[in-house]
Amino acid sequence: MTDRVDIAIVGGGMVGAALAVALAPLGLRIALIESQAPPASNPSWDERCIxxxxxxxxxxxxxxxxxxxxxxxxxxxxxxxxxxxxxxVARFSAAEADLPALGYNVxxxxxxxxxxxxxxxxxxLQLLTPxxxxxxQIGDDEAVLGLDLQGEARELRARLVVAAxxxxxxxxxxxxxxxxxxxxxxxxxxxxxRPKRAHNGVAYERFLPTGPIALLPKPDDEHGHACSLVWTLPSxxxxxxxxxxxxxxxxQAQDAFGERLGTFLALGRRNAHPLERVLSERLSAPRVLLVGNAAQSLHPxxxxxxxxGLRDVATLAEVLAGAGDPGAPALLADYEMRRQRDRARVSDFTDGLVRLFSNAVPGLRGLRHWGLLALDLAPPLRQAxxxxNLGYGSAAPRLARRPA
Ligand SMILES: Cc1cc2nc3c(=O)[nH]c(=O)nc-3n(C[C@H](O)[C@H](O)[C@H](O)COP(=O)(O)OP(=O)(O)OC[C@H]3O[C@@H](n4cnc5c(N)ncnc54)[C@H](O)[C@@H]3O)c2cc1C
Known part of the structure; x- marks a missing residue:
C-alpha cells in the first residue's frame, strides 16, 4: 500500500506531537509515525515533570x-x-523579569x-502507531519511507520528512x-x-561534587506539599x-539537598535516565529536517x-506557513539558519554548566563561587x-514572543 502526504513526522514523543498540533492550521496532509503504542509506554510520557x-x-x-x-x-x-x-547563591525572580512566573513545572x-x-x-492528520x-529513500521531489506498521510493511511518500x-x-x-x-x-x-515546608513557588538547584540536586515546585494536594526531585549522579x-x-x-536525598524545605516526609516512584549530549552535525538534508532531541539532546x-524543541516547532510552523512545497531547499535552509544560534547558545551554556560544576579542581571551585556571586550581583550578566533561561535569549519565533 502507498500513501502520499505533505509532511511525515517520524517520532510522536513530546516534540513530534507538538509539531503535529502546531501545523494543524496549515491544512496540510500529515502523517505522524510513532513506534510505541500511546501513551504509557512512550519514552516521552513518563513520571517526570517538565x-x-x-x-x-x-x-x-x-x-x-x-x-x-x-x-x-x-x-x-x-x-x-x-x-x-x-x-x-544566585537568585532570580519573576518580579525582576516583569512576568507572572519565570515558568511552570508541569x-x-x-x-x-x-x-x-x-x-x-x-x-x-494520520496517526500511524505503533x-x-x-x-x-530521498528523491528530488519526495521521500519514500518504508514502515513496519504493526508487523505489516507499508510505504509512505512525503514531500518533507521531519525527524522527531x-x-x-x-x-x-x-x-x-x-x-x-x-x-x-x-x-x-x-x-x-513531600517536604514539610511549603515551596512557595521556588525552584531550587544545589550543586554537589557528585552533581546537582534540584527540587521544583508541584501543586499542593490533599496530602500536603509536593516537589519534583531531579538528582544527577555518576551512573x-x-x-x-x-x-x-x-x-x-x-x-540521603535530604542530606544532599539540606533543610531549606524542612524534613522530607514521603517519596514517589524512582526512575533513572542516563545522560548524554548528542548534537546532530546538520539540521537539514534534502527533503528532511531535524527537530527536538533528534537535532540536539541536552543534559537536563x-x-x-x-x-x-518547542522553539524548533514554533520556528518550523512559521517557516512552513504559506509555503508551497514544504520540502523546498530554500525553506529547509531558512529553518536551519534560524535555529543555529539559539541551539548553539543553549547547548554550549548547558554543557558549560555541567563541566563547571562536575569538576572538583580547586581553581574551578573558586570560579563557581565567584560565578554564583556575580550572577547574583552583576545586572548585565543576570539579564543575559x-x-x-526564559527562552528569549535569541530571536524568538513569533509564537513565543512576549506581548509588547
Ligand atoms: C531527567 C530529565 C529531565 C528533563 N527535564 C526537562 C525540563 O524540565 N525542561 C525541558 O525543557 N526539558 C527537560 N528534559 C528534556 C526533555 O525530556 C527532552 O528534550 C524531550 O523529551 C525531547 O522530546 P523528543 O520528542 O524530541 O524526543 P523523545 O522523547 O526521545 O521522542 C522520540 C520519539 O520517537 C520515537 N521513535 C524513535 N525511533 C523511531 C522510529 N524509527 N520510528 C518511529 N518512531 C520512532 C520514540 O518512540 C519516541 O516516542 C529532561 C530530560 C531528562 C532526561
Whole structure:
C-alpha cells in the first residue's frame, strides 16, 4: 500500500506531537509515525515533570493547550541556585523579569494527555502507531519511507520528512548524518518528595561534587506539599541509590539537598535516565529536517531540552506557513539558519554548566563561587542568563514572543 502526504513526522514523543498540533492550521496532509503504542509506554510520557519556561508557556498557549494544562502547572516564582559548602547563591525572580512566573513545572503526563486530545481533533492528520520507520529513500521531489506498521510493511511518500525520533534518530542514521555525542557517565534520578515546608513557588538547584540536586515546585494536594526531585549522579552511584529502601533514599536525598524545605516526609516512584549530549552535525538534508532531541539532546541541568524543541516547532510552523512545497531547499535552509544560534547558545551554556560544576579542581571551585556571586550581583550578566533561561535569549519565533 502507498500513501502520499505533505509532511511525515517520524517520532510522536513530546516534540513530534507538538509539531503535529502546531501545523494543524496549515491544512496540510500529515502523517505522524510513532513506534510505541500511546501513551504509557512512550519514552516521552513518563513520571517526570517538565519545567516550561516563559517562552514555552506562550507557545503552548498559542497552540490552544494552556487551558488544559494550567490546572496541573505550578508557577515558578523564583529560582535559588547554590553550591554545597559555599556562600554564593544566585537568585532570580519573576518580579525582576516583569512576568507572572519565570515558568511552570508541569507533569509530562498532563502534557501528553493535552497533546493527544488536540491531535485527535486535527483534520488531515494520520496517526500511524505503533509504526516504525525502517527505510528511507530521498528523491528530488519526495521521500519514500518504508514502515513496519504493526508487523505489516507499508510505504509512505512525503514531500518533507521531519525527524522527531529522539537522540538515537533512525532518520539521522539512515541518511548518514553524523552527530557529536558525549556520554556524561551520569544518570538523573527523577522522583517526587513531600517536604514539610511549603515551596512557595521556588525552584531550587544545589550543586554537589557528585552533581546537582534540584527540587521544583508541584501543586499542593490533599496530602500536603509536593516537589519534583531531579538528582544527577555518576551512573554507578545512581544505581546504588535506586536500590536503596525508600527510607534510606529519603535520608540521603535530604542530606544532599539540606533543610531549606524542612524534613522530607514521603517519596514517589524512582526512575533513572542516563545522560548524554548528542548534537546532530546538520539540521537539514534534502527533503528532511531535524527537530527536538533528534537535532540536539541536552543534559537536563538547565531544564532546556524540551523548551528548545518547542522553539524548533514554533520556528518550523512559521517557516512552513504559506509555503508551497514544504520540502523546498530554500525553506529547509531558512529553518536551519534560524535555529543555529539559539541551539548553539543553549547547548554550549548547558554543557558549560555541567563541566563547571562536575569538576572538583580547586581553581574551578573558586570560579563557581565567584560565578554564583556575580550572577547574583552583576545586572548585565543576570539579564543575559535570565533572558536565556526564559527562552528569549535569541530571536524568538513569533509564537513565543512576549506581548509588547
Ligand atoms: C531527567 C530529565 C529531565 C528533563 N527535564 C526537562 C525540563 O524540565 N525542561 C525541558 O525543557 N526539558 C527537560 N528534559 C528534556 C526533555 O525530556 C527532552 O528534550 C524531550 O523529551 C525531547 O522530546 P523528543 O520528542 O524530541 O524526543 P523523545 O522523547 O526521545 O521522542 C522520540 C520519539 O520517537 C520515537 N521513535 C524513535 N525511533 C523511531 C522510529 N524509527 N520510528 C518511529 N518512531 C520512532 C520514540 O518512540 C519516541 O516516542 C529532561 C530530560 C531528562 C532526561
Amino acid at each position: 519545567a516550561l519556561n516563559a517562552a514555552s508557556q506562550r507557545i503552548v498557549e498559542g497552540l490552544g493547550l494552556w487551558g488544559d494544562l494550567s490546572a496541573d502547572a505550578e508557577p515558578i516564582s523564583s529560582t535559588h541556585i547554590s553550591e554545597r559548602g559555599r556562600f554564593g 507533569p509530562l503526563r498532563a502534557i501528553g494527555a493535552a497533546f493527544a486530545a488536540s491531535m485527535a481533533q486535527v483534520d488531515g 509504526a516504525r520507520l525502517e527505510h528511507l 525520533d529522539g537522540a538515537r534518530s533512525t532518520v539521522r542514521e539512515r541518511l548518514g548524518i553524523g552527530a557529536d555525542s558525549r556520554d556524561y557517565r551520569q544518570s538523573a534520578i527523577v522522583t517526587a518528595v 554507578e552511584l545512581a544505581r546504588e541509590k535506586l536500590a536503596l529502601s525508600d527510607a534510606d533514599f529519603i535520608a 541541568v538547565a531544564a532546556q531540552g524540551f523548551n528548545l 542568563v535570565l533572558q536565556q
